Amino acid sequence: MSYDITGIAERLQAARKTKGLSQRELSELAGVPQAQISRIEAGTVDLRLSSLAALAHALDLELALVPRKAVAVVRSLSRDAISSNRKDVVAIQKEMQRISETMRGIQMSMPDLEGLQRLQKSISDLHRFRVSMLDLEEMKKLRHIIEQIGRPGKEMVSLNESLKIMRTIRNKASHDPLPDSGDTLSRPAYSLDEEDDDA
Amino acid sequence: MSYDITGIAERLQAARKTKGLSQRELSELAGVPQAQISRIEAGTVDLRLSSLAALAHALDLELALVPRKAVAVVRSLSRDAISSNRKDVVAIQKEMQRISETMRGIQMSMPDLEGLQRLQKSISDLHRFRVSMLDLEEMKKLRHIIEQIGRPGKEMVSLNESLKIMRTIRNKASHDPLPDSGDTLSRPAYSLDEEDDDA
């Protein structure tokens, strides 16, 4: 009559080890005796919710009741959440936003600039790719150059340079190695799609 | 010394009511006495993990330990996974998963099939794109054909057909009109509990 208890015990132990805590150290943090932690991790006790909550809290976890439909999502995110890749994703999204805003400004101030529509389409097309496929440094470069378009005397040079960087970005997105490509295949696809919704 | 216990009790009650179950009905389903369910919902007992798991299971929920950092994202994605506005995305993701699993099986049973690596790479490359850019019907077709690869006498025909569909999928992802990207970027974060709290 128990379904997920083994998994919870394993999860607690894994989290403790990830944090590099001994059972005694966790005991101090959580206020649960070390002997009990050992039993909990071993799955030999059917622990109370309060004990679980205390341990979870000490391990920077939160107890959640998740609809079955969303379980695979949750599991993926538990793996991904602390990944070092996430900072890049957030930064890339910020660059995307800044680029969009800058483009909007330029379109208002110089709507007839030749090649501007072409650049706009290229930027829009980046939305076809996952954010994690986009190169942060190139995105930064792109934004920098686009900002130069607005400066008198530099319009065409900057615009052409922008188009060149766009090609680089697109090529990298299409041909660079997939991140964690071996792991990617075994992961539900929408674990990566989370990036869309990080507004 | 308790952190999330009240929330868990409330969540359980909300889920029960959403499903339109009485405590006695839930008692039958979960194998936990009605009297105990009443106490649990009232928060007057510090229930054991096994009881919680049984109740969760009966309510189509699963207990999860989620990193604190990921809580907001979990909520967001749980909504997306269930939201009627994103059925295609969920369905596409499921297709991706099934395709990956099927490919894994094929690679194990016929690792030397000519062209298989090429197909595998094509499928992997789909991960460069946002899920929303992928065509559900084509994905279904692809999965169907890939399943035929495993059938004797149909290997090469099915594999070549698969590669053809892959090209279609990729072309559509690259050239189809973009979904409303402005809406995507401005989408707010959702609450994990919102579905049940609507009741």
Next chain:
DNA sequence: ATATATGATGCAGTTTTATATATCAAAGTT
């Protein structure tokens, strides 16, 4: 070699959950 850290396990005492059973008050149905 000794000292220290770690997780596992035993013991005894205390507390609390879980259970079956029953009953009640209130609300709803016929």
Next chain:
DNA sequence: AACTTTGATATATAAAACTGCATCATATAT
């Protein structure tokens, strides 16, 4: 009106978690 449903609450009992404390085996450091 009588009957049914629902959630709350009481009782007695058994089982098990929880706790403090101690100790052990093993690994590591000095």
